[in-house]
Amino acid sequence: MMQEKKYTVEKDTKIPFHNNVAYCIGTGRMGLALQKEYQEQLALVQEEIGFSHIRGHGLFSDDMAIYQEYTDENGIKHAEYNFTYLDLVMDSYLSLNIRPFLELGFMPDKMASGKQTVFYWKGNVTPPENYDAWCALVQATLRHLMERYGEQEVVQWPIEVWNEPNLPGFWKDADMEEYFKLFALTFAAIKEVDGRFRVGGPAICGVEDEKWIRCFLEFCRKESISVDFVTRHHYTTEVPENVGHYGYVKLREPEEGYANLQTTRDIIDSFEEFKGMEIHITEFNTSYIPNCPLHDTNQNAAYIAGQLSRLGDMNESYSYWTFGDIFEEQGVPFTPFHGGFGLVANGGIPKPTFWTFKFFADLQGTCVHRTDEAVIVRKEDGSYRGIVWNMTMDGTGEDICRSFRLPMEGIPSGEKGECCILTKTVDEVTCNPLKLWHAMGEPSSLSGEQKKLLKEGARPLVEAQRKELEDGMADVCITVRENGVVYFEVSPVKAGGDRGYCYKRVVGK
Incomplete structure (x- = not known):
């Protein structure tokens, strides 16, 4: 029937319809952009869909080699910065007409206060041992980018402070007070470089999200921080059942997710000074694991179509996690179809969800x-x-x-x-x-x-x-x-x- x-x-x-599907797309850690297959997959995505921004982890992780130290002849330790790989990555992005949505993290090992790491590639998730050194790193990086690509260009790149600090795996002990300190000092350091930069947070995901959003805005009010936008993440599956290399999941009813997103909108609008502030979903997908076979299916494509039709109702943007399957959070995948987050499977093969994004990107008009x-x-x-x-x-x-x-x-x-x-x-x-x-x-x-x-x-x-x-x-x-x-x-x-x-x-x- x-x-x-x-x-x-x-x-x-x-009829009202805010379609900002191509504003931002996610990526694995920034260092992966040095790989040929990564660039080929991103070129395919840009040719067919054409995203404006790209966001990923690992800007300050050691494989990007930005933060360095040396000891002079008097035994005094000094910081120095190496932007060789950063330039290669940014040049490649701009050549494909995509600009970074900068996520500041993770902590360089030489600067970190502890040894806790996340993922196969060991991103350090502890606070800086010295906040002055961290702020100097942020400022030096932004000033270098402005010198290389021009002030008018770089101040348009949105900046997000850290990733999912409400989860202990991404921020030591999920220490809210310590994250707020990181945010406040980083925010001030960025605005000191140029007040036109737009800076947001707290980039939370799931756990105690309502508490974190409310406390974050209360902190900004107390400290007179004029945050430019709020960021959060959005995933729509239950806890996975792990079998071998894979995690099998059950989808949640879409209305549950939309109701959860509405709470963020309502909390922000309850603060007079923040009412109507932009919300950017800087990660979303069905499952939150990179080994979920659902991601490779037509079912995923149809479910995401429903998401794209509604996420703009209360959010300024919504960034799919991720554009491609060159991705190593749990290690290098064994097969081309391994349930990776990407719109493109390794080998340059578009998944069904790729076309959902292509179709919505073409859906411009009244x-x-x-x-x-x-x-x-x-x-x-x-x-x-x-x-x-x-x-x-x-x-x-x-x-x-x-x-x-x-x-x-x-x-x-x-x-x-x-x-x-x-x-x-x-x-x-x-x-x-x-x-x-x-x-x-x-x-x-x-x-x-x-x-x-x-x-x-x-x-x-x-x-x-x-x-x-x-x-x-x-x-x-x-x-x-x-x-x-x-x-x-x-x-x-x-x-x-x-x-x-x-x-x-x-x-x-």
Whole structure:
């Protein structure tokens, strides 16, 4: 049985829809940007989607080699800074027309007050032994960037202080008071360099999030800190069941997540001086682990479509974690499809969720229709762009059909008129590289031919038809299989064609 619904869009309809899908994307630690495969995956993402900013960990971790020390002939220790790798990374980002959303962390080992680390690559998560040295490092880095890339450019890069300090794994003992000290001193140091920098926090995730947001704003009020924006993270699965290298998860109902995000909006708006302040979700995905097979599926793509349709309601931006699978929090992955966070699997293979982002990035215009399973916008030229998705919570469901009557403009008086309806389909039948990889025997090391085949199987199905208008209206019927996402365009067809050419005759009709 197919579930059907029909809608008619009125001529002057305007519906609120804040679509900032391409503002920011996540990445693994910054040092990974020195790898060729990383750059190839980011280039693919930028070519198809075109994100404005990129955020990741490890700016000050030792593999970036920025913070150094030496002892002079009098036995006095001095700090010095090495920006060689930073320049390589920033040059590569800017060459792809993407700019950093700077996350300040983790702690250089030589500066750290302790030995606690996180991840396979051992990012130090302890406070600085000397806060003056930390602030000097932050200032020296910003001044170097401004000198190299220009003040007007660099002051536009948002800055976030640390990552998930409410979790003891990311900030020693999840010490709130110590984090607030870090934030206040870092904020002041940045503004001393240039007051135009926009600085935010506390970049919390999950645990006691309401308490942390409220206490953070109370602290800013008490210390007269004019924080520029608030940041937090957003994940939507239950605790994983671990089997071998993998974590299997159950999705949460989307409304639970939206309700949790609303609490942050409500808390901020309860402070008169912070009311209406921007919220940036600097990480979001379904699961919070980098070995979750759900990330590679069409189900993930359909679920994320629902997220992208609503996250802009209360947040200025929402950064998917991450653009690609060159990522090492739990070590180097064993296979190309290992449940990594990325939109792109290793080997340069787009996952279904990649296309969800591509489709929403193309969804620019005036919103004329919006439900829990579809969004349609009208462009200035009178054409339409839309997305319909069929999200399932347990992986199974029924096909859906959504019909739309859309008013078409620009048809000369007295002409019946035609429209072109273009669709791009991503579902378990038409665009499912994971299924293809499984059918191949799940090879852990892909040959050139296997990569080529998987890339072919990772493209949307493109279809098109010409259809006569009825009373100036285009009738569009979109069928979506379970866990599917369908993008469509509807445009008026202008009369044309070569003398003597008859398409119907060519195809035998």
